[in-house]
Amino acid sequence: MRGYGDTCPIAAQASGQGALILIRTSGQGAVDLLAGIFSRPRALRAAPGNTVVHGWIAGPGGVPLDEVLVSVYRPPRSYTGEEGADISCHGGAAAAKAVLDTLRKAGFQDALPGEFSFRAFMNGKIDLTRCESVMELVSAKTRGALERAARRLSGALEREIRRIRDKLLEAVIAAEHRLDYSEDEFDSLSADSLEEEAGCLPRRDIAEDALRGLRNLSASYRRERLYQEGALAVIAGRPNAGKSSLFNALLNEDRSIVTETPGTTRDWIEASISLEGIPLRLADTAGLRDPAADPVDPGNPVGPAEALGIERSRELIGEADLILYVVDGSRGMNGEDEEFLAAGRRILLVWNKADINGAPEDSRKHFPGLAEVSAKTGKGMEELCRSLGALLAGPDQTGAFAGLGGTSSAGLGTSRQKDLIDRALAALEEALGLADRNEPLDLIAPLLRDALNALGEITGEISSADILDAMFSRFCLGK
Ligand SMILES: Nc1nc2c(ncn2[C@@H]2O[C@H](COP(=O)(O)OP(=O)(O)O)[C@@H](O)[C@H]2O)c(=O)[nH]1
Ligand SMILES: [Mg+2]
Structure with missing residues (x-):
């Protein structure tokens, strides 16, 4: 059984029925394999990245199957970061099936759900928040939801998380540095001055800055969910x-x-x-x-x-x-x-x-x-729609209803992101609580590290194979 993490050439139909169907391929040697079933093999092999080659896909015995346009990608300038080719064929079920069958015979493997995005992630093209936003974009029901997902796809959330991570990293380094220093200098420092220093968190200001950022992100989730799923307005x-x-x-x-x-x-x-x-x-x-x-x-x-x-x-x-x-x-x-x-x-x-x-x-x-x-008569309906919009978009005064708009920040798009942000938030709150009670720094520093690691998991800097498998297998085929 093939799994995520293979680098073999893969192929999948990436669009449904329509005037044209897109079949996507990726992997080392993909262009060469494709050239073997293409009417103009030399032109295809010689094609530089980001160019389009016109020709025919030929089945067994050289029988022409479909007239196609092939977009050629050369690494690292492609979605996956690998060599690849998108085949745009005529939009019938028979054409797509025939081309896919021929690709299989030529040596392409069927792509797993989300495997193109998985490869993009593994090759450092996009982080996990952007991978997830690809799926958000596909399932967006309204213009507003689409715009929020597109914002995350462009890296807005990744940037905000990295900004907070950099702050936390600074706080961790300062804390660990002081711990090292205290050990080295133990003999030369009086017990009093050590104790005095122990409970004091160095660079507390940046830790608090990170805390504010985490709280904002955590609170953003309810608003983003409303954009994705909609608010329920009941007429009574x-x-x-x-x-x-x-x-x-x-x-x-x-x-x-x-x-x-x-x-x-x-x-x-x-x-x-x-x-x-x-x-x-x-x-x-x-x-x-x-x-x-x-x-x-x-x-x-x-x-x-x-x-x-x-x-x-x-x-x-x-x-x-x-x-x-x-x-x-x-x-x-x-x-x-x-x-x-x-x-x-x-x-x-x-x-x-x-x-x-x-x-x-x-x-x-x-x-x-x-x-x-x-x-x-329709009188006042426009005004009603405007006040409804304002009520939804406005900030929530009562705490009962989270307004949808009012912010241009990235916001969290998935429950996975929300869980990890809350884990980071809990660790950081605990660390600051310990510091308030003058607890020793060697209890506080590991909590700061925990918070840092949770952020690393959101972007995927820290990741495990099963988490990635579970995440990408929910993607659709050809993504
Ligand atoms: N004059 C007037 N009659 C209305 C207006 N809105 C509803 N009606 C009438 O009020 C009656 C009840 O309306 P309906 O929408 O069925 O009420 P519902 O029971 O609350 O769903 C109908 O005869 C409507 O034509 C309005 O703005 N002006
Ligand atoms: Mg009624």
Whole structure:
């Protein structure tokens, strides 16, 4: 069984069906092997790096299979750092299969998932954070998520981690230097002065600088996750407030049933929208009304189906990152509305049906963020979208909701990175805690080293074969 770490020539289809299909190859001798099944072998062998050669791939007996363009790469100027060639063939399943079969017969091995990126990493072309961002980029659902992944691909996270690592390294060197010095000079120093020095962490200022950097990175993860997975915004409110109408207005299309009978949206409906690059899962829920004392319609008791809908609404509200609470402006607020609004944070109050009735001044005083709209006429919808965007992008005041934007820093893109940053953070916090209590430096220095090693694992300066295998095997084929 072949494993990661081989350097043999490999090949894989790197794109799906389309007008053209890309087959990627890499490894020492790849161009020569390819020349053996190419209509212009001499031109291909002589091709300098980063040039394109036109010709035909020929099957057994020289039968032409497909007309292709071959991009030639020479080491170290390629994605993997190896010699390689990308074959651009016509985009049919038969063409791709025939070319791949011919490559196999010529001596290419099937690439393992992520093997091209693995080789790029092994050859020092990219660090692990950039390898991971390649996969992030592929799975990005919105423009915002794409931009964040691209930032990491360009090395922003790697640079920030190396900056913090350099600080820590300085602190480690200063601490270890003092330890060495103390041992050498033991005889000449009085016990008093040694003790005095022991608890004092040299270059504490840089260790604290590193601590701030680690804390920022650790906190960034929740925000980055929201970009990748989206925030959940739940539309809630009493029956007939106009929730489904608002949902549709936000979607700009008719997806849920708008009706004049309260309690029609029995279950919930979800749609994904992108708000200024921020992915938002928008959920329209069943109206909330108290089954015991229905304030909307006393003659219309809550049936079992509606009760289930209400229960599911409450669950969704519990999971929500943000709640759009809709009030029926034509009726005004009642006790149930006020109770809901008083109980929770993360709520944007939407005063709907403003075409019938505007929001009274005192409700504005109580709810400064109030958005006045008419889902029917579209009035105020643009402003609502803007305040939604600002709420998502803004910094979180309450701690309940991490805003998405507000920073241009790199941020963490994977749980692996987050775990290692937290390991470094815990070690450094412990080291500084010991220093505060004047504990001896020989207890503190190893903790600083631990923190340093955790950072080395993030970029891959320190790595083990099984961790790398596990990581790259999750990549897709041809990456
Ligand atoms: N005048 C007016 N009527 C609205 C507005 N939004 C919704 N409605 C009406 O209110 C009723 C209930 O709307 P719906 O969206 O089904 O409410 P839901 O039960 O909260 O989902 C329907 O007759 C809508 O046409 C609005 O902004 N202005
Ligand atoms: Mg509805």
